[in-house]
Amino acid sequence: MRFVRYGEAGAEKPGVLDGDGRLRDLSGEVADIAGDVLTALPQVDPATLPEVPGAPRLGPPVGRVGKLIGIGLNYSDHAAEAGLTPPPEPIVFMKATSSIIGPNDPVYLPRGSEKSDWEVELGVVIGRPAKYVTEAEALDHVAGYTIVNDVSERHLQTERKGQWTKGKSCDSFGPIGPWLVTPDETGDPQTLDLVLDLNGKPAQRGNTASMVFSAAFIISYLSQMMTLHPGDVIATGTPPGVGMGMKPPRFLREGDVMSLAISGLGTQRQEVRRDA
Template identity: 80%
Template sequence: MRFVRYGEAGVERPGVLDSVGGLRDLTGVVSDIAGEALGALLDIDPEDLPKVPGAPRLGPPVAQVGKLIGIGLNYYDHAAEVGLPPPDEPIVFMKATSSITGPNDPVYLPRGSQKSDWEVELGIVIGRRAKYVSDADALSYVAGYTIVNDVSEREFQAERGGQWTKGKSCDSFGPIGPWLVTPDEMGDVQALDMVLDLNGQPAQRGSTASMIFGVAHVIAYLSQMMTLHPGDIIATGTPPGVGMGMKPPRYLREGDVMTLAIAGLGTQRQEVRLDS
């Protein structure tokens, strides 16, 4: 099933797509797509719900996100393009939840930004409390999957001391969506094609098959260090084609348009603007 949140920013309503892609209102079933409700999404029949007219804005498909966790350098081919060896263990960083926006909302370049970059990523949404779980059991804790654009200001991230979080957490640097897709519809999550186009031209092309640490291992690994709660989101790394890896590097500018897609998870589109 494919779940969404729709409406103006800050007042989104829960919804679900029916068998022909129509939007149905979930307000009478759950108050929002968040928390414990994420563990009971498969019990919903969209065909019995009211249709939503028009084409409303889509917000992030999960509300009340407690943690937005990133995994760095998690693709063999991406590590190669930036000239770094594959890590021995997952590289973990945090993105501020205030960076989260809808899948088609603008991305705003922060003041002074010269090196903002794009990263299409598979997002894992946790559906139930996970602590000290094994690789073998890890996928049973997943509510669904989504697309995350892990927008990153590389100077803030790597040239200003401290941790990556500084370059990952600017307002609007976490577009998520359009859908939360339940695991039963996804098939093999380690065989998903991923693309990102910049201004209609190919930039990133890859597959989750190239992950260094797969989805199950990432969940299990993190659960040894922190409890994962329903609604937590993990961005699992990006394939090659980022601006930092181009020769010469190419970073985002006002007016650029990013279009992202992952097989089975829909499409995002963001126009780049300057923050005021």
Template identity: 85%
Template sequence: MKFVRYGEAGAERPGVLDGAGGLRDLSGTVDDIAGDVLAALPQIAPETLPVVPGAPRLGPPVGRVGKLIGIGLNYYDHAAEVGLAPPKEPIVFMKATSSITGPNDPVYLPRGSEKSDWEVELGVVIGRAAKYVSVQDAMSHVAGYTIVNDVSERAFQNERGGQWTKGKSCDSFGPIGPWLVTPDELGDVQALDMVLDLNGDAAQRGSSASMIFGVAEVIAYLSQMMTLHPGDIIATGTPPGVGMGMKPPRFLREGDVMTLAISGLGTQRQEVRQDS
């Protein structure tokens, strides 16, 4: 099933897509797509639910996200394009949850930004708490999957000391959605095509098959260090084609438009604006 949250920012309502792609209201069944609901997402025929009229804004498909965890340099071909050796263990960083926005909301360049970049990523949403889980058991803790654009200010990230979190956490730097897709509908999570276009031109092209550390391995690894709670989201890394890897490098400017897609997970579209 494909679950969504729709409506104005901060007042989103739960919904689900029917077989024809229409939006149905789920608020009579659950209060939100968040917390413990993610451990047992409702199994209901969407056609029995009220139709949502018009074309409302889509928000992040998961509410009350506790942690937004990033995995760096997790694609062999992306590591090669930026001239770095594949890591021996997953590189882990945090994105502030205040960066989270809807899949089609604008991305705002922060003051002083010179090197803001794009990264299409597979997002893994935790459904059941995971602590000290094995690789074999890891996937049973997944509620579903979504798209994350891990927007990154590279100068903040790499040139201002400290940790990557500085360049990853700016307001609007975490578009998520449009849908939360359950594992049974998505199929093989390690065989998904991933694309990002900039102003209609191809930028990123890749596949989740090129991950250094697969989804199950990432979940198991993180669970040895922290409990993963329902609603936590893991952004599992990006394929090649980021602006930092281009020759010469190309970074986001006001007026740019990013369009992202992953097989079975829908599309995102963000216009780039300058933060006031």
């Protein structure tokens, strides 16, 4: 199934798409797609739910995200374009949850930014608490999959002192969605194509088969260090084609448009604006 949250920012309602892609209201079944609801997502025939008229804004498909965890250099071909060898263990960083926006909301360049960049990533949404789980058990703890644009300000990330979190957490740097797609509909998470176009021209092209560490490995690995709770989101890394890897580098400018897609998980579109 494909779950969504729709409506104005901060007041989203739960929804689901029917077989024809029409939006159906799920608020009569659950209050939100968040927390413990993710442990047992509603099993309901979408055709029995009220259809939502018009084309409302889509918010992030998961509410009340507790942790937004990023994995760095997790595609062998992306590491190569950065001139780096794949890491022996996952590189883990946090993105502030205040960076989260809907899949089609504008992305704002922070004041003084000259090196903001794009990163299409497979997002894994936790559905059951995961603590000390094995790799074989890991995917049983997944509520579903989505798209994350791990927008990154490279100057803050790598040229300033400290951790990557600074360059990853600017307001609006975490578009998520449009859908939360359940594992049965997604299929094998290691066979998905990822695409990002910039102003209608190809930028990123990749497949999750090139991940250094699989989604199952990442969940197991993280669960040895921290409990993963329902609603936590893991952004699992990006394929090649980011701006810093171009020759010469090409970073986001006001007026740019990013278009993202992952097989079976829908599409995103963000216009880039300059923050006030």
